[in-house]
Amino acid sequence: MTEVVSESSSIEPTVRVETKRQPLPPKERLETVFEITDLEALYGSKAALKGVSLEVYKNLVTAIIGPSGCGKSTFIRCLNRMNDLVPSFTQEGTIRYHGYDIRAAGVDSVAVRRTIGMVFQRPNPFPKSIYDNVAWGLKVLGMKDGLKDRVEKALTQAALWDEVKDRLKTNALGLSGGQQQRLCIARTIAVEPDVVLMDEPASALDPIATQKIEELMHNLKSEYTFVIVTHNMQQAARVADMTAFFSISRGEEGHRYGELIEYDATEKIFTAPSDKRTEDYVTGRFG
Amino acid sequence: MSATDLSVFGRPNDRLRRRRIVNRGVEVIAWAAAAVGVALLGILVGYVAQNGASKLNLSLFTNPGTPDAVTSVPQGLANAFAGSLVIVGIATAMALPFGILVAIYVSEFAPRAIKGFVNLVLDVVAGIPAIVVAIFVYGLVEVGHGQTGLAASFALAVIMLPFVARSTIEILALVPNSLREAGLGLGVPRWRTTVGVVLPQAIGGILTGSVLAIARVAGETAPVLILTSLVGQGIAWNPLHPLWTVPLAIYELSESGLPNDRATAWAGAFVLIMFILVVSLTARWFAARSRRKLGRSA
Numbered sequence: 001m002t003e004v005v006s007e008s009s010s011i012e013p014t015v016r017v018e019t020k021r022q023p024l025p026p027k028e029r030l031e032t033v034f035e036i037t038d039l040e041a042l043y044g045s046k047a048a049l050k051g052v053s054l055e056v057y058k059n060l061v062t063a064i065i066g067p068s069g070c071g072k073s074t075f076i077r078c079l080n081r082m083n084d085l086v087p088s089f090t091q092e093g094t095i096r097y098h099g100y101d102i103r104a105a106g107v108d109s110v111a112v113r114r115t116i117g118m119v120f121q122r123p124n125p126f127p128k129s130i131y132d133n134v135a136w137g138l139k140v141l142g143m144k145d146g147l148k149d150r151v152e153k154a155l156t157q158a159a160l161w162d163e164v165k166d167r168l169k170t171n172a173l174g175l176s177g178g179q180q181q182r183l184c185i186a187r188t189i190a191v192e193p194d195v196v197l198m199d200e201p202a203s204a205l206d207p208i209a210t211q212k213i214e215e216l217m218h219n220l221k222s223e224y225t226f227v228i229v230t231h232n233m234q235q236a237a238r239v240a241d242m243t244a245f246f247s248i249s250r251g252e253e254g255h256r257y258g259e260l261i262e263y264d265a266t267e268k269i270f271t272a273p274s275d276k277r278t279e280d281y282v283t284g285r286f287g
Numbered sequence: 288m289s290a291t292d293l294s295v296f297g298r299p300n301d302r303l304r305r306r307r308i309v310n311r312g313v314e315v316i317a318w319a320a321a322a323v324g325v326a327l328l329g330i331l332v333g334y335v336a337q338n339g340a341s342k343l344n345l346s347l348f349t350n351p352g353t354p355d356a357v358t359s360v361p362q363g364l365a366n367a368f369a370g371s372l373v374i375v376g377i378a379t380a381m382a383l384p385f386g387i388l389v390a391i392y393v394s395e396f397a398p399r400a401i402k403g404f405v406n407l408v409l410d411v412v413a414g415i416p417a418i419v420v421a422i423f424v425y426g427l428v429e430v431g432h433g434q435t436g437l438a439a440s441f442a443l444a445v446i447m448l449p450f451v452a453r454s455t456i457e458i459l460a461l462v463p464n465s466l467r468e469a470g471l472g473l474g475v476p477r478w479r480t481t482v483g484v485v486l487p488q489a490i491g492g493i494l495t496g497s498v499l500a501i502a503r504v505a506g507e508t509a510p511v512l513i514l515t516s517l518v519g520q521g522i523a524w525n526p527l528h529p530l531w532t533v534p535l536a537i538y539e540l541s542e543s544g545l546p547n548d549r550a551t552a553w554a555g556a557f558v559l560i561m562f563i564l565v566v567s568l569t570a571r572w573f574a575a576r577s578r579r580k581l582g583r584s585a
Contacts, residue, residue, distance in 0.1 A: 082472065087399055114474025124465035126484055136483060137473040184469070191473055 024060075024241055024265050031058040033195060033225050034079060038093035041074045041083065047251075048074045049258040052093070054244055056195075061217055061226040063240030063266065065233055067281070070246040071258025072229040073121075076197050079227060080116035081109040097195075114141065117193035121200040123180035125172040125187075130155075130164050133172045133183055137191045154190035158182045159216045178209025185216065189224065196220075198228040202235065214239045233282060236266065243269040245278045332560055339553030347554050351522045352536065362540075362548065364555050366522045370530030374436050374515065375505050377526055378443035383497055385444075386451030390493075393452070394459040395467075395481050406456070413449035418509040420445050425513050434515050436530035442510035447500045454496025458489045458577070491577025498570040502563045508534040533559050 024030075034056035041049040049071035056062050064072045074083065081102060083089045095102050102112050125133050134151045143150060151168075155161040160182040164175070172183055181201060188196055198217075202210040217226050217239050230236050236243050244263040248256050262269060262278045273279045336343070350363025393405050424442040429435070462485050470480030486493075511532040518531040533555050540552035 080472070082468065085468070085471065110471075110474055110476050112474075113472055117474070118468075118472035120465060120468060120472070122465060124463070124469045126466065126469060127488055137475060140475050140479050140483065141473070187469075188473065193474070 024267075030060070032056070033058045033098065034227075035096040035099070036093070037096070039075070039078060039095065040092035041071065041078055042090045042092075043086065044088045046255070047257045049078075049246075050249075050251075052246075052260045054260060054263045056225065056227055057242065058225050059221055059223075060241040061221055061228060061239050062242045062244065063236035064227065064229045064244050064246060065231070065236045065281075066246035066258070066261075067248060068231065069256070069258070070248050072231075072246055073199050074258065075246070076199050076227055076229045077118075079195070079197055080113045080118055082113070082118060084109050114191070115193055116195040116197060117188040117191065118197045118199065119181070119184050119188050119201050122204050123177055123184055125175070125180050125183050127171070127173055129169050130172045130175070130183060131168040134187050134190045137187055141191055143191065150190055154186040155183075157189055157216065157220055158186035159212050160186055176209070178205045178212065181205060181209065181213065182216070185213070189220065193224070195225045195227065198226065200229050200231065203231065210235070233270075237270050240266045242266060245269060245273075245275075245281060247277055247281065332557075335553055335557045335560060339550055339555070339557045342547075342550045342554035343557060347551070347558070351520065352531075352540070352551060353520050362551050364533065364536050364551060364558075366518075366520075367531045367533045367536035367555065368558075369522050369524055370436060370515070370518070371505060371532045371534075373524055373526050373530055374440045374511065374532060375443065375501060377437065377440035378447060378504060379497070379501055381440065381444035382447035382451055382500070386448045386497075386500075387455050387493060389448070389452040390455030390459060391481060391486075394456050395477065395485065406453075409449040409452050412445070413453065416509075417442075417446055417507050418513075421510040421513040424510070429514060434517055434529040436515050436526035436528065439511050439514040439530075439532070440526060442514055443504040443507060446507060446510070447504050450500035450503060451497055454499070455489075455493050458492030458496065459485065461492065462488050489577070491573045495570040495574040495577065498566050498573065502566040502570075505562060506534055506559055508538060511535045512538065 032055045034054075036055070037053050039049060039052040040047055052075060064075060066072055077083045078091060078095060079102075083091070091103065097112075097116070101107070126136060128136065131151060134154050135147055138144065138147055138150055152161060152165075155164060160179060163179060164183075172180065175183060181204075185196075185201070202213050205213070214235065217228070220226075228236075228240065242263065243266040245261045246258050247261045249259045250256055262273055262275045264274075268274075269278060270282050273282060279285075347363045347365075348368060349365055351366040352362035352364050389405070389409070393402050397405065420442050424438050424445070428438050428441070466484050466488065467480055470484045471477065475483070512535055515529040515532065516535055518529045523530055537552045537555045537559070540548045540555070543549055543552075
């Protein structure tokens, strides 16, 4: 609880935060969930992201940080094929999930998203009751046995149950922003995905709501694998086991694209980064 | 201009004065145009009501009338109302589900190129004059078979379809994409997301567009004149026979030599206007409700 990130540091980071992070298990004990090789993401003919290769490990929180426009969101939306919904989007390279190429012929994007759930930047509850927000996905996906218990469990895991248990039938849009976002998390974990992707889940929330979401990620990572995009470095330092730093590079003719600069244990990224650009970013000299 | 003339806001001068006058002029013209529009409606409704007043009573709705008025017996329009109800009802039953499905395909499933093409087609169909649709349906189903109310329903459905589809497309475009993503992000198939999330959100707006389309075709005269005008006496409900309708009743009775018949025509016109008014107000209420709903989640 009181481990301070910057203690053993040789550089002077702007980020001094308390973290609940446990030490990383040795690398050979880590199980690879995603194996991303040479990922290139294009909108039309413009590359938004080039040459990204990294591995995401099971039951860890992996944070993606970097300045605006570095392709963080594009990257995370590749992981559950959410970008398929963008008409001009194309992708090169491979993303393997437990060894299976998620874009291989015959792989259904619906099935991919079923296993790899997503929480979005802005809370987007359905215009239904609190109960139905969680129950709808369960019903549609055929998880109807013990529906009430499933809803309660998900809301409890998302640290929302105590606040809403007496008004489950009221409209979800009446909740505060932070509650709505926790409801969206409850809705996502209710259908028991394997991985939960979070695209800046706390960027529209106040610090208390943010803290609640970080705590629930910490509490749930024994059951799920989290990948979180954040522009908040403190947040990455607090919740993430692994951190990937993306930045903007310039290609020929000044074309800007996102690139993975460095990927390592969060501790290392924030205290002893091996790339100068990472150091500049985490010490606040850039971005 | 000397420096002393300049106060903080500039002194009134010719140019400023001219701008003010022009501004005032435009405002007055716009106001007058709006006033004329409202007055026109008032005069129209008043005139129609006044001319039909003698016939605006319960018997208008209970007594049938005759299309070729040769009698001087007090007539009603019960058969015309019944016919319009049946014909517009069937037309709605045909056009509504079809139009909404077209809209769902265009806004939820179609690739961009097809989207544009279908939109264009809908615009063209919406622009086809009613008489052309009527002739088309006449040639298609009535030549050699005789008139039916059903043929008129079909023609009215063709006229309704693009209105229903276009208005539904516009409403579906207002449903925030984040809601679709929420459904799809759960691993729910697109059609389930459309049915379970997108449509419930848009239903008010879809009803609005549909109701306006109904109002639009209820007054269409060309199709009923060509397709279902040779009617008998008395109230009839069977769409497989020709049915009398309100627009046709107005048209035919207004040409009668008898003042009583002409008054009946006016009364029919008044009821038609009131129907469209009520329907439009209902539609606006639905629309406002739906906008509130959409606004809250945006």
